Amino acid sequence: MSPRNVEKDMQMREARIEHILTSALETIAKLGIDSANIKDIAREAGLSVGNVYNYFKSKDDIFSEVLLRGQISYGKAISGFAGLDMDPREKLYEISQGWLSTKSNWAFTIMLQSIRTNQSVNPEIKEAATRRFTENLRPLADIMRQGQTKGVIVGGDPQQLAFYYVSLIQGLTLQLAPGYEIPVHIEPENIVRLFMTPASTAAETGFFAVKRDHKLLYKKMFDMT
Amino acid sequence: MSPRNVEKDMQMREARIEHILTSALETIAKLGIDSANIKDIAREAGLSVGNVYNYFKSKDDIFSEVLLRGQISYGKAISGFAGLDMDPREKLYEISQGWLSTKSNWAFTIMLQSIRTNQSVNPEIKEAATRRFTENLRPLADIMRQGQTKGVIVGGDPQQLAFYYVSLIQGLTLQLAPGYEIPVHIEPENIVRLFMTPASTAAETGFFAVKRDHKLLYKKMFDMT
Amino acid sequence: MSPRNVEKDMQMREARIEHILTSALETIAKLGIDSANIKDIAREAGLSVGNVYNYFKSKDDIFSEVLLRGQISYGKAISGFAGLDMDPREKLYEISQGWLSTKSNWAFTIMLQSIRTNQSVNPEIKEAATRRFTENLRPLADIMRQGQTKGVIVGGDPQQLAFYYVSLIQGLTLQLAPGYEIPVHIEPENIVRLFMTPASTAAETGFFAVKRDHKLLYKKMFDMT
Amino acid sequence: MSPRNVEKDMQMREARIEHILTSALETIAKLGIDSANIKDIAREAGLSVGNVYNYFKSKDDIFSEVLLRGQISYGKAISGFAGLDMDPREKLYEISQGWLSTKSNWAFTIMLQSIRTNQSVNPEIKEAATRRFTENLRPLADIMRQGQTKGVIVGGDPQQLAFYYVSLIQGLTLQLAPGYEIPVHIEPENIVRLFMTPASTAAETGFFAVKRDHKLLYKKMFDMT
DNA sequence: CATGAATGAGCTTTCATTCAT
DNA sequence: AATGAATGAAAGCTCATTCAT
Structure with missing residues (x-):
């Protein structure tokens, strides 16, 4: 035909x-x-x-689709890490390192905020974006719980810890927006240390020094689609 | 006349x-x-x-002036805290609590990002906003250093710690934007604990339980203009 | 101020x-x-x-406002005629003559149809236009009833007669649209005769010959606002 | 081949x-x-x-072709009626009934108006549509003349009567457009009565009561293509 | 200084028509 | 013939900014 x-x-x-x-x-x-x-x-x-x-069908449609795919991709990557047999500290390190080294991630963060706070955006889209964000906290909370079980991650509500972690990463991401850089180094291992227990921190001798092609692993997780 | x-x-x-x-x-x-x-x-x-x-003279002018005054005000408040004779942990607690409980603060954070990333904004304005942000890290770094000297704040570059702290606070602020709330509690003392030393955390027994009109103090600092 | x-x-x-x-x-x-x-x-x-x-606030807004005012104005004029102490046949004559001699009336008729049949128009606007049209049938039906009482207008449901009369006038109006004229004369007295009783028609000797500045009267009714 | x-x-x-x-x-x-x-x-x-x-070759081409065929088809049907050996009143009744009961006829009427009044339409097309409309008045005038000869249709210029009749039917057709109905009955026999002589109306006892499959006849006429 | 009408550039979106496949 | 992706010219509408009063 x-x-x-x-x-x-x-x-x-x-x-x-x-x-x-x-x-x-x-x-x-x-x-x-x-x-x-x-x-x-x-x-x-x-x-x-x-x-x-x-x-x-519209500009909003494009933007929310970009965000949707980004959120889904991110969620899958984090879920992938959650399911791996790996030191939870290392998982956080990989995630931090991977996320912060991907150039355009700050755009995702900006989009999420823009969509959630822009009054002219369809409420359903806003709700969906917020819901997916919340859902994506779960695998991260799982990682936190794994760490707590092993005694390497500080105590407290794992979901709250996950929320702090994500907010920190997102906050840092925004500072990385191009144009005018803030002259302060960001070191993923130091980020992770904030969430580690005293013992874990003390015992850790050169933990993060282990060589690994981080980007590869992170990318691999992202491609677990 | x-x-x-x-x-x-x-x-x-x-x-x-x-x-x-x-x-x-x-x-x-x-x-x-x-x-x-x-x-x-x-x-x-x-x-x-x-x-x-x-x-x-323009809308951009208004927006950047809003941001400017917000940044100056914030800077003064933080500098004020830095100069106080008070437990550094308490300072961080007060700052966290004060900032997060002020309703419209997320708008400042959004504005900072918007101005820094919007191509149509005058480069000088962008540069100025970025510079002031960076400058405001200093008094926070001072507080971190005070804490390190007293052994209550974790080690590492104080400025980097300040940067993490501010990013975390800003990240959380964005999540607080109105419309669709994320169903996770934010507890200022837990935020501060992330930056505390093992010893400090262990020894702290009901440290944050001290009653105080936090808002008043924070407001007082902000009004030090 | x-x-x-x-x-x-x-x-x-x-x-x-x-x-x-x-x-x-x-x-x-x-x-x-x-x-x-x-x-x-x-x-x-x-x-x-x-x-x-x-x-x-929108193009539709303008169009429906044009129609609204036209319908209101028309309704007032017809109601005015209905209340006059005048031969009902003469009223119909005046109305026909007045309406058909006003140049842009066909545009109103087109608009009414366009608004009612265009799928993209707000349903409330469509409903309102239809309702006003229906309401405007009433004073015309009153005139028909007056004629029936005097035995000069044919029998039958006055509202139905009014509906036929209006449809005829509207139909003729459309034929008067500029551009390509239909080479047929329209004579208001003949239009009215279609609605007159046999006796009325027979007895009428030069009824419509009475000189009168029709336009003035019709205009006057229209200005009874 | x-x-x-x-x-x-x-x-x-x-x-x-x-x-x-x-x-x-x-x-x-x-x-x-x-x-x-x-x-x-x-x-x-x-x-x-x-x-x-x-x-x-264009959208306008389609639209004017739809109208053209509709007009030709309608003209043939009316000519067919004009040539039949049948009471002229009955002919008008059949035509009224047939036209008004065909669902999409209002679209033809709208199209005719749209094409005639839309400035962007090719003038030749507009002229042709108007001409065909005028031509189609002739067989209708013939029917009127037949009725006048038999003394059952009111006097006056047959073409003018035909023009009124068509305008009335078209006006009614528009009111039948879907969406928001006008709550007034349309009865074909009453329409025809408007064009009947006093004697004819008086003598007519149950004239329209004659059973007939109207639609069939009308359809038959339309299919005389 | 105070007003809000006026401007015009720029945005999103639609759609008749063309064209490579 | 058949397809629907591609085009580009408009359309409706918004809004920062200016200006007469």
């Missing part, structure tokens, strides 16, 4: 969607979420403005 | 400026930084749109 | 609103309802596009 | 064209003439957008 390969079309379409989302994220990372408009995103993607609307 | 009148005029003008800035902050807190426009701010201030422009 | 005359401002504002509505009607009459856009209306009114939005 | 195939192709093509036109009319009837776009029409027809352009 159709002179075109339907299956290939579908694949192309999915690839385009992916491409637009990537371009949107990059545009936000470059221009800031306020200045990033459809024209810029389309240009970044190498498409016409009108064509973008063949794949997404 | 008389010098008295001129002076009084100046005071009136300064009061107006203050009032507009307050209204701007409240509007942002209410509507989000994207939706807050001049008309809204003018309405909140009870002024006409045109009249607002008699006091500020 | 205000250096401007507030009352005068209000009057100006009302005049502007009126002016925009008139311009909108004229634009529709000139270009057709499909082609009439805000830019055209603004140009016709001698205003900038943006300024139009200081008086109306 | 063979002549047979060419002929069959032509038939297929004509069937497609017919199908698209029907789909266009249904889409307009469903969504209103403003909202009906090519994508909707193509979907209704079960074709791709691009393929529709293999049969029509």
